[in-house]
Amino acid sequence: MNQGEHVTAKTTARLDDWRSFAPLDLHPILAAALDRFREHGYHGTTVRDVAGRAGVSLPMIYYRFENKQGLLVALLEDAMSEVLQRARLADAEAEGRVLERFSNVVECIVLHMTHRTATAGLDSELRYLEPANRKKYAALRKELEELLLEIVEEGVAQGLFEVDRAPDTSRALLGMCQAVTGWYHSDGPLTPEEIADRYVAISLRTVGARVRPAPRTHGH
Amino acid sequence: MNQGEHVTAKTTARLDDWRSFAPLDLHPILAAALDRFREHGYHGTTVRDVAGRAGVSLPMIYYRFENKQGLLVALLEDAMSEVLQRARLADAEAEGRVLERFSNVVECIVLHMTHRTATAGLDSELRYLEPANRKKYAALRKELEELLLEIVEEGVAQGLFEVDRAPDTSRALLGMCQAVTGWYHSDGPLTPEEIADRYVAISLRTVGARVRPAPRTHGH
DNA sequence: CCTACCGATCGGTAGG
DNA sequence: CCTACCGATCGGTAGG
Numbered sequence: 001m002n003q004g005e006h007v008t009a010k011t012t013a014r015l016d017d018w019r020s021f022a023p024l025d026l027h028p029i030l031a032a033a034l035d036r037f038r039e040h041g042y043h044g045t046t047v048r049d050v051a052g053r054a055g056v057s058l059p060m061i062y063y064r065f066e067n068k069q070g071l072l073v074a075l076l077e078d079a080m081s082e083v084l085q086r087a088r089l090a091d092a093e094a095e096g097r098v099l100e101r102f103s104n105v106v107e108c109i110v111l112h113m114t115h116r117t118a119t120a121g122l123d124s125e126l127r128y129l130e131p132a133n134r135k136k137y138a139a140l141r142k143e144l145e146e147l148l149l150e151i152v153e154e155g156v157a158q159g160l161f162e163v164d165r166a167p168d169t170s171r172a173l174l175g176m177c178q179a180v181t182g183w184y185h186s187d188g189p190l191t192p193e194e195i196a197d198r199y200v201a202i203s204l205r206t207v208g209a210r211v212r213p214a215p216r217t218h219g220h
Numbered sequence: 221m222n223q224g225e226h227v228t229a230k231t232t233a234r235l236d237d238w239r240s241f242a243p244l245d246l247h248p249i250l251a252a253a254l255d256r257f258r259e260h261g262y263h264g265t266t267v268r269d270v271a272g273r274a275g276v277s278l279p280m281i282y283y284r285f286e287n288k289q290g291l292l293v294a295l296l297e298d299a300m301s302e303v304l305q306r307a308r309l310a311d312a313e314a315e316g317r318v319l320e321r322f323s324n325v326v327e328c329i330v331l332h333m334t335h336r337t338a339t340a341g342l343d344s345e346l347r348y349l350e351p352a353n354r355k356k357y358a359a360l361r362k363e364l365e366e367l368l369l370e371i372v373e374e375g376v377a378q379g380l381f382e383v384d385r386a387p388d389t390s391r392a393l394l395g396m397c398q399a400v401t402g403w404y405h406s407d408g409p410l411t412p413e414e415i416a417d418r419y420v421a422i423s424l425r426t427v428g429a430r431v432r433p434a435p436r437t438h439g440h
Numbered sequence: 441c442c443t444a445c446c447g448a449t450c451g452g453t454a455g456g
Numbered sequence: 457c458c459t460a461c462c463g464a465t466c467g468g469t470a471g472g
Contacts, residue, residue, distance in 0.1 A: 041261060175395065175399025202426060276441090
């Protein structure tokens with residue numbers, strides 16, 4: 001069962017600032033797989049394509065990874081682990097102030113969708129994961145959903161937010177953020193930071209936030 | 221170049237009530253293709269799979285449709301045409317009352333995402349369309365986006381809605397609705413109508429609608 | 441509207 | 457007996 005040293009995830013570097021995004025430091029094979037999956041989808045990509053683009057032999061892929069599925073698993077889990085880690089930092093930084101917790105987490109998620117569009121956009125390929133792999137990924141995503149839900153519920157409890165149903169609302173918000181990967185391009189008119197700010201404002205309305213925080217400006 | 225009588229779209233029946241959804245009356249080949257595309261994706265589906273499930277020979281597929289791409293094109297354009305047609309009816313029914321126009325259109329879009337989850341969920345396969353086909357589909361979708369945007373802008377103009385940027389907000393709303401196809405199941409706890417109602421409420425907050433008399437605590 | 445096929449390529453693995 | 461690979465090819469299947 002256990003063979004060699006397959007690269008699974010753990011490509012993510014240590015994070016100290018949840019707002020800063022260094023270029024993804026992926027194994028060349030994963031970088032190639034990501035590129036092809038984004039362009040042709042999981043099933044539209046051949047392992048030979050990946051090998052060719054990575055400049056390695058096809059057997060090399062199977063030496064480093066269990067199989068084609070292993071490539072998708074590594075990319076998906078890497079991305080989800082990273083955004084989850086960032087979201088927890090963003091949350092913690094607010095030191096319990098609900099409005100700021102909410103704003104930080106939404107900002108962080110949208111920054112992830114823009115700075116990490118390629119990996120974040122792989123979310124739609126999740127259905128091609130084998131059941132065991134999907135379960136692991138779903139568990140990670142559920143943690144993110146529950147973090148946001150908990151914040152929304154706390155906001156309601158404190159009378160700062162007004163929503164009819166917190167679970168529906170937080171799920172809707174997450175879907176709204178995820179959809180950014182469908183249209184964002186790094187050469188578009190808006191920076192990731194601008195988009196994140198706008199989505200924070202939109203999200204605050206969605207939860208019926210009573211107090212509007214002073215607009216944040218991004219200096220240089 | 222031109223051969224036979226290819227089924228393109230036009231499977232949609234005439235609509236008189238935008239809230240009622242009859243079962244999709246798809247050509248058996250398209251129904252089979254839809255089933256396989258949903259389960260394995262476009263590239264994960266073989267034309268032989270489709271033939272087998274439809275109970276026809278593989279060449280029969282190519283007799284009725286131009287190629288594999290033609291199956292996806294027909295399904296995608298059919299679905300988008302239908303929701304667009306419904307949205308226009310939903311809009312017209314409000315006879316210019318902005319709050320109702322907005323509520324109707326959002327309700328209608330969410331009803332589409334739930335009653336038509338299979339076809340609506342094919343949206344993520346749009347990137348596999350050849351450029352010419354994608355352009356046609358994108359044009360249809362843009363009409364829906366612009367309908368919603370126009371309503372949001374009118375609401376702002378009339379002082380009924382409060383948003384920072386109408387284009388961002390309406391795009392975010394559409395993404396929020398589209399995401400419903402990712403989790404909705406007909407055997408879940410909520411009916412399409414219940415989900416639509418909840419999304420209307422959420423969306424009204426998102427546009428800052430003065431849906432009920434604002435609590436007059438102090439001046440604003 | 442079927443049988444019979446094609447050029448090429450699929451994901452994955454052999455021996456060395 | 458391990459690692460990092462190679463050229464060649466496996467049994468089957470792809471869209472047409």
